[in-house]
Amino acid sequence: MYFMWHPKHILISWIFLAGCNWSSTDTSKKQPVDGTQSVIWLVCEDQSLFLPIYGDSTALMPNLCSLADDGTIYDKFFAVAPVCAPSRSSIITGVQPALMGTQHMRAFQANKVGLNQHTGLPFYSAPAPPGTRSFTEYLREAGVFCTNNSKEDYNFETPPLAWDESSSDAHWRERSDGQPFFSVFNFNVTHESQIWKRQETSCQISHDSVPVPLLIPRENAVRKDIAVNYCNLEELDRQIGKVIDELKEDGLYESTTVVFFSGHGGPFPRFKRSPTDAGLRVPLVIKWGHVKDVPSRNAGLFSFLDLAPSVLRWFNVQREISLSGMPILPDSRGHEAVYASTDRLDEHLNRRRTIRTTNWRLIRNDFQDRPAGINIAYRKQMNTMKVIDSLAQDGIEPWISWKSKPLSKWELYNSSEDEWELENLHLNPLFADTLVYLQNLLFHAFPPGQDLGNFDEKKLIESFKQKVASEELTLPTLTQKGRSFIISHENPNVSIGWRTKREDAWNVASRGAEINIAEGITEVEVLVTRIGWKSKTQVLNIIN
Template sequence: MFNFCEHQIPYSIKPIRFAVLLLILFVGTMFENVQAAEKEPPNILWITCEDMSPRLACYGDETVSTPRLDQLASESVRYTHCFGTYGVCAPNRHTLIMGMYPTSTGAMAMRTWKRTSALHLITDPELRALPVYEATPPAEAKCFTEYLRTAGYYCTNNSKTDYQFRPPITAWDESNAKAHWRNRPDKTTPFFSVFNFTITHESKTFKQSSPSVVNPDEVTLPPYYPDTSIVRRDLARQYDNIITLDGQVGKVLDQLKQDGLDQNTIVFFFSDHGDGLPRAKRWVYDSGIHVPFLVRFPDGKMAGTTCDDLVSFVDFAPTMLSLIQLSIPEYMEGFPFLGKQATEKRDYIFAFRDRMDPSPERIRSVRDHRYKYVRNYRTDLPYIGFLPYRDQAGIMQEIHRLKDAGELGPDQWQFTMQSKPAEEFYDTQTDPHEIHNLADKPEYSEMISKFRKVHEQFVEEHGDLGDRPETELIKDLWPPDGKQPTTAEPVLSIVDGKLQIDCATEGASIAFRQEGEKNWQLYSGPVGISGNKPIESQAIRLGWKPSSTVVLSQKN
């Protein structure tokens, strides 16, 4: 804005000319504002897969042909340093939906609110008594999709939730196998859609799940694997499944183009964590947390470029809000890396491991672009714990067999050690597979001390709920006695022809729908209601039991 107090008018500009100049500036500003207002908000599509490290040609692995993902990469920004917070799905999905570290909310263990399917195999009474509970974020915390829905986005999720708390009905317009942007009632409504594919999941290597294409003799084994036919077979199965995944990704991209939406949709592609193979899934090494990550912008911005910035899953939620110019809540612990609110680049990413089904554990790690620091809090435990689900894999059974026979080599020490060092330190540039621990090398002592302090500062800033037994953790999440609270029932009323809903529980989200409607709507303020059909409503605070459903019967 022109400030007459700060700027003098040159004598040469006559009053009439100055008035014309002001008019031109005013009209130009108004035109720009109209253009900005008329610009449609972008749609956002997440195409996700499971249990897959960057085993793609665009990342230098040409074992299999993936033409659709290669094409997507050529049109995208390819991130080379994107990491999950855990090497397993549920804590990572919690991180993604909340923009918070699982260690801040009680979402660390795999899983928290469901009994392990292998419970009948557990003989240790302490392990059998592991509690079931829901991660409980602060009262004000929401699934980030609620902010999108409030802003007018139609949000769909076609496959998995697994957020470490029961999925709230307020998070999605649709969350089921048939969820699709095509189901939105108004085709001009912006959407956020997630399509998750499970073909690369760990379980898909337990047997041949895709057509056999890859010759096991031609796969490249990392040095932490023994070279046997069974190990090669299971890795070849992983590559076979990646071929199938490529076709699945292509179908979604084709649908986007068929609908004429590819020119106004930002596309994310990534995996929920690294490979679903031993010494990858559930571990804090790069094999378990490093993922492929592509971002395609509709205007071709940065197409075919590479970004080496450190990115963590905790950054995704604030980045989504930044992309559509929504305010980022203070409770979110990540940093937006795209959009107008993008912050400075990260110096470190943080990763964690805690109980995996019946197997106790506590590991923390810090990584910069080159070095990885690992702190083992349970040095008394072996690297390979009791995991009946994982042990269904032929490759893991083979590793157990070779371990028992004393036939594993020195590079496979992480499978044989019955205890752990307090600290590990790796140079991922010279040792990308993280098998040469440098923690006891004097020349690295100063650098290790720096990383140790970074870890301790992180804990000081964010806390770490993994530092106590889960029986005590529940009391912190649900004080004072560890009993799960119930969200208060919503109170419905019609005021001046509009529906108004209140809830006494701090931070509770509220959903409602009229009789006959399939999908729940998110309540964000008084809303007009057509007709006289009954209205039902439910309130939810994350980590608490949802309220009972309340029905308001409207009178004619």
């Protein structure tokens, strides 16, 4: 029996989350940054292991190959959702989307007003559980210069304290001399939409020679889409190379930890939006800037929940806050299991939960009245989707089953032997013990009362509104001491910022720490913010 919605049930789940999964302790002193001095993320869109470093040499990617030669390739790295916005919410917070309220694709969209065209409901930012914030706030508080260039798409309004700069011009070169930095570069050229938008782009890759995954048809139109994706990967490599060249120009390449990964799996149908290896398993390369003699490959299980604690660990920024992920290090052994989910995908709800171990994948399908291949209008722009629809209409397998056969309650795959996870073994008595074991792990990872995907979205939005209204943010207290001041706040779950008229970016304020104000500054603007709440600001006069 599934957990039925009631307002008090959602309240109970929030209390449980606050007590068991997150904690936050204020500190007044900045932690020293004595690990790495610089980290760069190179984040592409919508790519599985279609890369030379994973054995597919179709696309020429010399810059990525060189980066991998200098670092460690991770063979089992998984997204927490096979679509970008829920997945990116976990990247910036370190929290599983379904346990935070960011599980639907999509719930929030910047600069959008009115109602969500897919649901008829308002766009919303889920109020974060206690202690949850963008991990970059801790970096900035410790003196690390943080930039994002430029996609955000966290499925909630970007926290004003997350970045020193987030724009298409954001770059580590804007930092102060000698300041440590964390810079993110996002690359859109490999996004699903670029398959149809870049059909006419000149490229040397012939569609006649491309490998065709077993998950999609072998028709000529599909091969052309595949060729475009490989061409896009070559363009991605050129764009990555520009960033690496800039690092080398600045004399920073050797000392910088450079991380390359994709936001989730491949752009094709049966890849993107599928809670399988095809939709979740992504490339990860780390070129270490502060560790020598690293292994060339690592076979451990890791997930997006590990990214936030990894960067904090690399910078030696310590906070007494519990995250479910682990720091990724050259010799890390990884997790026993990693987890992912799907919920609403644009206009269709298909709640699925999955666990992946070294050898096995289990998927729980909560709706047995719908197929895996739900009709997503957006992807119908791709020729591959048009081909699959046509084959399904003609009654050709496996496309008609993917489009029309209702899902079974459970799917069990031996992923180590069944690369494309095609043979469902959940009814095979030989694997009954494995099935029960994985079912128990999956249940505890997504307990019914804590999994916010179990609640009707309209009622969930109302509960979020009630929570925000009942815990309205209040302004911080400012105590002046000569030309310095101290900002304090009674709520440990809020973030506090400040800036002068001369500054565009907010500074992250440490509770109890003195902030020195330069001569001539007569006003300071203070900020209190929390993910899911409307930020509050106030201008305060500095008394000379």
